[in-house]
Amino acid sequence: MSDCLFIQRTPEETRVGLRRGGRLWELEVDHTGGRSLSGNVYRGRVVRISAEMNAAFVEIGLEKQGLLHAQDVWLSTQHHSRPETLQSGVDGAPPSRGSAPKIDSIIEIGQEVLVQITREPIAKKGPRVTMFPSLPGRNVVLLPHEPHVGVSRMIDDPDERQRLHSLVHRILPRELGAIVRTVGEAATEAEVANDLAFLRAQWFDLKERFAHASAPSFLHADLDLTLRSLRDRVTAQTETIWITDPSDRDRVETFLKRFHPDLSPQVREHSDNTSLFMTHGLSTEVDASLNPQVTLPEGGDLMIELTEAMTVIDVNSSRRKESGRLADSQLRLNLSAAREIARQLQLRNIGGLVVVDFVKMRRVEDRRMLEAVLEAELSQDRARVRISRMNRFGIVMMTRKRARQSIYGPLTDSCAVCQGRGYVRSATDIAVETLNRLRKTLRSAHSTDLLLRVEAPARVAAVLQGQLAGVIDDLAERHGAEIVISALGASAKDSNEVALSSRPGGSAH
Incomplete structure (x- = not known):
């Protein structure tokens, strides 16, 4: 392909x-x-410590402070080096840093630290930062503060993984770490060595800049887009x-x-x-990527909904009648959905918690097949994805590493009417509220010869002039007033605002 x-x-x-x-x-x-912010390195200053979050806030010169969790604090007093002998296991990720100590025992307000942005600011959240920087090259990623050698999980040949692991372990100084990227498969020793030499020089230059900078200062950026x-x-x-x-x-x-x-x-x-x-x-295709509905080849569709806490994907079956056994058609639909979900996550760059509601399947072997296909499709994703087993309700949960903002960031604005909720107040509800305002105005009026003008969005005016027209006529007759309903122009079609004005006497124009 x-x-x-x-x-x-x-x-x-x-x-x-x-x-x-x-x-x-x-x-x-x-x-x-x-240029994006992800990967940028700064000399920052700790300005606040939160014991509840077990994290510190670091001023790095941006609009919002960086959030530094306790597990992302590097302690320079600790001895960090790889063992001389090659250990078994060549997983791509560095080993766990263990349980995080209390933040106020390892860092203090006013301390100046070298941090790197690992997640860009999203919505109301500031950037997330770490004191464990990573410098990506073509074939490898250098880990200056993590003396671990790993190989991308997407390189699945055991012999090749072992070759690359041994190669990097031999070339790289013991106090440094690195991960071989997926594109590093079949890389020669010279290519890996050149990559590491370039990244080491970049790291030494970055440390030199840190030593001569004052906080907050920008030190390093990744390549432009x-x-x-x-x-x-x-x-x-x-x-x-x-x-x-x-x-x-x-x-x-x-x-x-x-x-x-x-x-x-x-x-x-x-x-x-x-x-x-x-x-x-x-x-x-870009326009289609912003549509919450995605049509599937098997006749069903996906509904992708973003919330503050998670992304929810609902797999809907087709309304057309399927030939053959129901269980087989459900499996075909879910397999088609799994392949498309893997593409949509990458295309839209959706990160964080993702909950998928597949069409429920009774056969255990079908659920296991779906899990295997979903894992295989997501294994090609450059972002790390962790997947749960499907539960008896057909729900699969996964997390996808979030580094840069999704496509919704640069391509969309929150709706000025619904504030991003995806829905607005119904025209009927606004019309009823307008009626209540009219009643209040008429009851408090001192004149019986009153002209009331109502300027409403077209959808609300249609309700007032249609199903509520009799109520308005009765209200006007009982109070001896004249009520004029006007529909606002097309430019205000999405507004929820209704303007109500009055003046004594006269006729409507």
């Missing part, structure tokens, strides 16, 4: 899309000059890289020679007046 990488860069934004097998699988949009996409998204399956900015060609080709000397994707420049994403049909 071939990949095609699209990099659309304009003065306003950088937009990157990865198409795999003819479908959009990854999307990243940046309106800040191509264009080069970061080349580093992280280009693989042996990448056939073509499309760019839009002529000035990018030299640096793209130079970067590919430096980080991908064994690959030769074709770099093509888009010169059409139409945008790159529109020309290749990606804009339609």
